[in-house]
Structures are given as C-alpha cells and as structure tokens.
Amino acid sequence: MAKYMNPGKSFLLWYAHDLINFRLQELHAISACFNIKYEWLEEPSISHPYLLVNFASSADVMKVMSRTVLIRSAYELWAKSNSISCLYKKMKALPKSFTEPYSRSNVSFRILVESFGKKLNKDYKVQRIDELAFLAFEGPIKLKDPDHSFLLMEYYGTNRNFAPEDPYHLFFGRWIADGQRTVSQKINLKTRKFIGNTSMDPLLSLVMANMACVKPGSIVLDPFVGSGGLLVAAAHFGGCCFGTDIDYLMLHGRAKPSRLNQKRRAPDESILSNMKQYGLESQYLDVIVSDFALPLWRVTSLFDAIITDPxxxxxxxxxxxxxxxDYKIPDHLANSHIPSKVSYSLQDIIEDLLDFSSVYLRLNGRLVYWMPSFNEDFDKTKLPYHPCLELKGFCKQALTGHSSRYLITMQKIKENMNESEKAHVPDAALSFRKKYFEAHKKRLQQ
Structure with a gap:
C-alpha cells in the first residue's frame, strides 16, 4: 500500500536502465540481508526507472546502496509533483527545521538538473537552478565534493522519440549515495584472466550474489562452477567460496580457449588466478572435480548460500x-580409468539441486539458480518445488524469441530429516533442449 511522503524518511531510488525485471527482487533480497523494513511511497512500476520508498532512516538507505548493483543513485526526497509550480510550492512548504541544516553559511552545496526521456539544454538547466533561489542556501557553491548535492530530476517517459513538452513527473532531493555498479566494470570479462564459453555476465553474477544474501564469512558453493564467475561475485561481497564441476579440463584451465584468436590457454589460467587478479584470493577455499549427481560432502547444513547456473x-x-x-574394470586399470558419462536431463539436474540444497544448506540459507524454459511451457504456478525450500521470487531474462531463463531464489525453511522429502520439477524441463533446437531449426528454414 502506498504511504504519505515523510521528509527525511522518503527516498527516490534511481535505477540504471537495464535488468528491469530484477529490480524489485534485488531490493527485497538486500533488505532481507540487512533486516531493513521499508514501505512503498508509490506502488512500483517496472515501466519507471525509479522507485519511491519510505525507509526508517538514511542509514538504511546507505546499507542498501552499499550492495545494490542496479540502483544508480539514492536521494532523500524533498518533493515530487506533476508540474514545476506545484513542486516549488511543496518545497516552500517544507519545515524550516528540516531545511535549516543545509542553508547555513558554512555548508557548501551544488544543485544539478537532470532529465530522463528528453535532453535538456544548458540554458534550460541554468534557468531551473536560478528558480531555486527561494531555498536561500547561504553557503558556498562547490561543484566538486560539496557538503551536500541536490538534484532536480525531470521525467519525460521512456520513449525519447515521443517525449512530451512538459515532464510527467518532477523530483527534488538530496543525494545520499551511489550504488555499486562500478564493480561490474572492475570484474569485466574482457580483462578477466580466465573465462569460458558460458561465463556469467558480471552484473548478473553480482545480482545473484545479492539475491543469495551473501555476507562476509558466508560459505558459498557453486556446484556447476565452470570458470568461476559466480565465485568472483560472491567473494566480492565477502563470501568464502567453494566450487565443483565434472569438467576436468575446464577446472584445470586446459579446455579450448574461449577468446577469439587465442590458440591455447595460458599455463596459469584458473579460478584462483581470477581471485588473485581481483585481490580476493583470501576468499577462495577450493574447487573440486566432482559429479554433482554423486554428492561428496559428509557434513550437512554446511553452506550459507548456493548460487549456480546449471x-x-x-x-x-x-x-x-x-x-x-555392464562391465568390470580390471584392477590394474582402475587407477588410470576415466569414468564414462551418460546424459543428465535438465529435470534431473534441478531436482538434484533442490534435494541437495534441502540437505546441505543451513537453515535460512538461500539457493539461487537459473532455469531455462520454452516460453509457451512456462507456468509461474508450477515452478520447481521442495517442501523444505520456500520460493522467494523469480526474474525473467529473454534468451531468444521462443525461450527465456528464470533466476529463481529459494530459502531453506526447515531441515530435511533423513533426506526423505524430495523435489518436484515440472515435466516441461525434460523437453526444453529438444524444443529449443526444433524452434531454432525452424527459424533457420524460414
């Protein structure tokens, strides 16, 4: 339910314009991670690049901004309106006790005018700043590192080709903090030492770590670790990371190179090399060649988070x-024998993943994983289910015109005594691969 605006407790969260479907779930997860309570000032809409939220204090907002990779900036909201005259009227009505700390002669400030959906020229911005003289800020103007930075934001919608003459909404607020979007640039795949064909996009990997509520000291597992992109993200947030994978060549950095024109991999390519590259080697526990269908762990309730892309x-x-x-390996060949492999259906993988999590996750630990689906088969009422795991949310990312994948977050709510309770995964997962290639072949023939 939407609430009334409260000066000092109402905030504008301005998002970067990507991963739109993941915004609310990331905010929910980070808030749960810090045990932060909030309420909507205005009902959220994925068509808007912002959220209006009431928090108990700016300290809670700072905690959210210390983790989010989707929110660009957060502002203490002073006023919101559909017209500039009404906005100014609301700003003038603010209690003097609220604005006084920012209007002192020894407090520096700056005012920025920005827009979304329409480009504003310099003269227009200067005019808007001049109109704000009624704020009576007496301190010095300081364009770089002021004590306080203020923003007048004009929102013209998301279609720049048909922007209206006047903005749909206007906001004025005080800057609180920026998000952590620069982290995804720091761990960019282009400059990463060790990558594979399916290395996770850095921004998405950080979102997954947030969904899993990874904290400093969390023990994190990726059971399909590949080149370890998810471990990098988890380690950035303080997680202590394990990984397993059945692909011996990948884990030992001997698989076919993924980069264009690279003939062979460098001798030091490995997940540990990535950790060292980003100064995260202290968060690296180990990676092990292992078949996920045959769990090797003896200790139950071991992991705080399991994040993976099966x-x-x-x-x-x-x-x-x-x-x-049906054959027996001779004793003299047993030590050098390389086990044969059989097909492992997507349905079986996800069922095993949920069953594994019900046993090896700690109570209240989170499982975050991707599940692909043929679009016409997806039914949100028939997502994978386990009696020991509670669904916390899911987010859609389109893959092709006929298929998507869903980032699913689940939380362990009770122990699986004697491992007797089992997962249920829709039968559609069994036919995903077949339908995917049939649709791809049909599209090529058209």
Whole structure:
C-alpha cells in the first residue's frame, strides 16, 4: 500500500536502465540481508526507472546502496509533483527545521538538473537552478565534493522519440549515495584472466550474489562452477567460496580457449588466478572435480548460500558419471580409468539441486539458480518445488524469441530429516533442449 511522503524518511531510488525485471527482487533480497523494513511511497512500476520508498532512516538507505548493483543513485526526497509550480510550492512548504541544516553559511552545496526521456539544454538547466533561489542556501557553491548535492530530476517517459513538452513527473532531493555498479566494470570479462564459453555476465553474477544474501564469512558453493564467475561475485561481497564441476579440463584451465584468436590457454589460467587478479584470493577455499549427481560432502547444513547456473544442454553438455554397459574394470586399470558419462536431463539436474540444497544448506540459507524454459511451457504456478525450500521470487531474462531463463531464489525453511522429502520439477524441463533446437531449426528454414 502506498504511504504519505515523510521528509527525511522518503527516498527516490534511481535505477540504471537495464535488468528491469530484477529490480524489485534485488531490493527485497538486500533488505532481507540487512533486516531493513521499508514501505512503498508509490506502488512500483517496472515501466519507471525509479522507485519511491519510505525507509526508517538514511542509514538504511546507505546499507542498501552499499550492495545494490542496479540502483544508480539514492536521494532523500524533498518533493515530487506533476508540474514545476506545484513542486516549488511543496518545497516552500517544507519545515524550516528540516531545511535549516543545509542553508547555513558554512555548508557548501551544488544543485544539478537532470532529465530522463528528453535532453535538456544548458540554458534550460541554468534557468531551473536560478528558480531555486527561494531555498536561500547561504553557503558556498562547490561543484566538486560539496557538503551536500541536490538534484532536480525531470521525467519525460521512456520513449525519447515521443517525449512530451512538459515532464510527467518532477523530483527534488538530496543525494545520499551511489550504488555499486562500478564493480561490474572492475570484474569485466574482457580483462578477466580466465573465462569460458558460458561465463556469467558480471552484473548478473553480482545480482545473484545479492539475491543469495551473501555476507562476509558466508560459505558459498557453486556446484556447476565452470570458470568461476559466480565465485568472483560472491567473494566480492565477502563470501568464502567453494566450487565443483565434472569438467576436468575446464577446472584445470586446459579446455579450448574461449577468446577469439587465442590458440591455447595460458599455463596459469584458473579460478584462483581470477581471485588473485581481483585481490580476493583470501576468499577462495577450493574447487573440486566432482559429479554433482554423486554428492561428496559428509557434513550437512554446511553452506550459507548456493548460487549456480546449471548446464542446459545448449552450449554445454549435461552429463553425469554412468554407463549403459555392464562391465568390470580390471584392477590394474582402475587407477588410470576415466569414468564414462551418460546424459543428465535438465529435470534431473534441478531436482538434484533442490534435494541437495534441502540437505546441505543451513537453515535460512538461500539457493539461487537459473532455469531455462520454452516460453509457451512456462507456468509461474508450477515452478520447481521442495517442501523444505520456500520460493522467494523469480526474474525473467529473454534468451531468444521462443525461450527465456528464470533466476529463481529459494530459502531453506526447515531441515530435511533423513533426506526423505524430495523435489518436484515440472515435466516441461525434460523437453526444453529438444524444443529449443526444433524452434531454432525452424527459424533457420524460414
């Protein structure tokens, strides 16, 4: 339910214009991570690049901004209106006790005028700043590192080709903090030492770590670790990271190079090299060659978070150790034997992932994973289910015109005694790979 604006407790969260479907879930997860309570000042809309939220204090907002990679900046909201005259009227009505700390002669400030959906020229911006003289700020204007920075934001909608003459909404507020979007640039795949064909986009990997509520000291597992992109993100937020994967060559940096024109991998390419590259080696525990279908862990309730992108059978095979033949390995060949593999269906992978999490996650720990789906098969009422795990949310990312993948977040709510309670995954997951390639082939023939 929307609430009334409260000076000092109402905030404008301005988003970068990407990963729109992930915004609310990231905010929910970060708030849960810090045990922060909030309420909507205005009901959220994914068509808007902002959220209006009431928090208990700016300290709570600072905590959110210390983790978010989707929010660009947060502002203490002083006024909001549909017209400039009404906005000024509301600003003039603010209690003097509220504005006085910012109008002292020894407090420096600056005022910025920005817009979304329409470009504003310099003269227009100067005019708007001049009109704000009624604020009576007596301190010096300081364009770089002032004591306080204020923003007048004009919102013209999301279609720049049909922007209206006047803005739909106007906001005025005091800058509180910027988000952590620069982290994704720091861990950019272009400059990363070790990558693979399916290395996770850095921004998405950071979002996953936020969804999993990874904190300093959290023990984090990626059971389909690949080149370890998710471990980098988890380690950035303080997680202590494990990884497992059945691909021996990938984990030892011997797989075919993924970069264009690279003939062979460098001898020091590894997940540990990535951790060292970003100064995160102290957060690295180990990676192990392992078949996920045959858990190697002896201690239950071990992990605080499990974050992973299971193979879909599209760009990488879905395999597990096994054989369809009945034979015995001679003793003299046992030590050098390389186990054969059989197909490992997507449905079985996700069922095993949920069953594994119900046993090896700590109580209240989170599982965050990707699940692909053929668009016509998706039913939000029939998502993967486990009686020991509670669904916290899901976010959609389009893959093609016919397929998408969903980032699913679940939380362990009770112990799985004797491992007797099992997961249920919709049968549609079993046919995803077949339908994907059939649709792809049909599109190529058109």
């Amino acid at each position: 193979p879909y059978g599209i760009r990488e095979p879905t395999e597990r150790i096994g054989t369809e033949k």
